[in-house]
Amino acid sequence: MGFFKFIFSKVFLKQLLLALLVLVLLVFGLLYWLRASTNHDQRIAVPDLSKMSLGLVQQELENADLNYVVIDSSNYNPDFPTFSVIEQNPAAGKFVKEGRKIYLVLNPSGYRKIEIPELVGRTQRQVEPTLLALGFKIGKIDYRDHISSDEVLELRHDGQTLNVGDALRKTSVIDLVVGNGKGSYRTSGDAAQDVINDAEDLDDAGL
Structure with missing residues (x-):
């Protein structure tokens, strides 16, 4: 009777609930540790983003658990669409960790x-x-x-x-x-001399 009375006592029930809570926390902690340790050395191949718009880049990198940063606009290249990716770092095919930032250079709208x-x-x-x-x-x-x-x-x-x-x-x-090389020019001194000569001719003519 004393044993059953202890089992159904408030003290035992509190201890049982506390033990269950600790067990649940341990299980969740173990699962989190296993997941983290499993993905720790996971490598993701960087996709080829060349000629993609930023909208397509965002979709592609989200699917690969990667991020991006636009660092610059390059000199205009007519072989690439406007505002598309013209350079990326790391390059396509490189293996990186989850969440890695991919740095992008975009093609501007036209020549500067x-x-x-x-x-x-x-x-x-x-x-x-x-x-x-x-x-x-x-x-x-x-x-x-x-x-x-x-x-x-x-x-x-x-x-x-x-x-x-x-x-x-x-x-x-x-x-x-x-x-x-076929033209000719007259200096200002030549032009001034012409004016003097014309004036002398008019004077000689009595005009």
């Missing part, structure tokens, strides 16, 4: 703009390599009567004259107006 430097007055052989090095393309070459052969007199884009500091997108086509 470049300012036109001081080129008028230089020779065509100097101007063309400079424009090509800046990323522009050489268009038509128009020749104009001018005493200096090969001297660049004007830069044009879509029929408009370009000035120093004007900005055009990279790969824009620039036309050149170049002297042909």
Whole structure:
């Protein structure tokens, strides 16, 4: 009778509930430890994100338990869609841990703009390599009567004259107006002498 009385006593029931609670906590703790230890050395292959939009990137990396960070926009590449992934680090195929951040470089919306430097007055052989090095393309070459052969007199884009500091997108086509060496010019001193000579002629004529 005393044994059964103890079993159904409040003290025993409290101890039994406490023991069950401890047992449940131990089981959950063991399961968590097993899961953590099992995934500890798990490696995930980085997917190829090239040419993907950010929306597709997010879906792809969420499925792989990976994260991403956009670090920069590269120089525009016409072979890639606008705002798509142009570079990634780690590279596709590399194995990383769960939750690893993948760093992305995106393709911008277009070529960046470049300012036109001081080129008028230089020779065509100097101007063309400079424009090509800046990323522009050489268009038509128009020749104009001018005493200096090969001297660049004007830069044009879509029929408009370009000035120093004007900005055009990279790969824009620039036309050149170049002297042909057949022209002539008169200095301001020559013009002044002409005025004096004309005045003397009028005076001699009595006008």
